[in-house]
Amino acid sequence: MLATRLSRTLSQLPGKTLSVYDGEHGTRSTLLFCSTSFTSIRRRTYASKVDPVDSKAVLITGCDSGFGFSLAKHLHSKGFLVFAGCLLKDKGDAGVKELDSLNSDRLRTIQLNVCNNEEVERAVETVHSSLKDPEKGMWGLVNNAGISTFGEVEFTSMETYKEVAEVNLWGTVRTTKSFLPLLRRAKGRVVNISSMLGRMANPARSPYCITKFGVEAFSDCLRYEMYPLGVKVSVVEPGNFIAATSLYSPERIQAIAKKMWDELPEVVRKDYGRKYFDEQIAKMETYCNSGSTDTSSVIDAVTHALTATSPYTRYHPMDYYWWLRMQIMTHLPGAVSDKIYIH
């Protein structure tokens, strides 16, 4: 029965198959697992009690582009007082200009590099001084800022590992710690944008995966600690939306690949060879072209986490293929999931 239901949603996907015996009906069903094409992402409707927005203050990091940019506009349209942290506000980035052009008292862009202590502290002061009653605190923090890269362990320099962690993990920790006093006063919300790659690892993605696994662990610890204090912590784990955001572009992939090859230790370059390296880059390019271009499921998830009386611990805006893969990789023994997806 279960096999029939799972395979129905995936029936149009080409790829690896696995037969599952249905004891109830004595039949064997085929599940499909591996695909480079995608079913459309079902936009989930979250039915639950919602608190009034009432110009509550929310700060979002990484609003120059992608999810952060769309979220800033969406939460503003919902009536929030939005502080849109932008990495390149000082440089007059196009995203910042567009947000500023809304000319609204309830949407304020602020210069915010989450790796920079002073900028984070200045952001806290800006929010604090803008609140009608700072003693009542601020409602929400969305840790969205992030960068990504790829490359097998032997292809990735220590510098790259540290660079990605500095933004995705330490940036999230730093910003959260700085805003917690205000969030605690409001018994507000923390929403961390992790990734499906914060739940299941993938070959050639270790510099990104380890930071998102870290965000997941940090979020869980924070959720346990904040529960008695009334602050609710949620994690949003988007699937592949690369085609819709600025996380990767073909130029960026090529630039990363060139730098990586140029900096590879001679022994690694020789042992793996150029052909293998180029094949891995081509796979990454295919992955980046295959994502969804509609980010509304991510925006809905964050909105629910900020507005529902009882927000979820984890949100999974992703298509069926990645959702099923994540369930299998997180619930079945490694020997089984490795066989299906990796080997």
Ligand SMILES: NC(=O)c1ccc[n+]([C@@H]2O[C@H](COP(=O)([O-])OP(=O)(O)OC[C@H]3O[C@@H](n4cnc5c(N)ncnc54)[C@H](OP(=O)(O)O)[C@@H]3O)[C@@H](O)[C@H]2O)c1
């Ligand atoms: N797109 C996906 O498929 C996907 C899937 C799962 C999870 N995510 C996560 O979603 C989040 C948003 O990414 P996105 O896909 O919307 O990509 P994006 O368009 O590149 O957005 C990321 C934003 O973070 C900003 N940023 C980078 N370094 C920063 C720093 N040190 N301080 C503050 N802001 C910084 C970027 O600024 P610049 O544009 O100026 O560099 C950009 O505005 C990330 O955490 C990412 O890991 C994305």
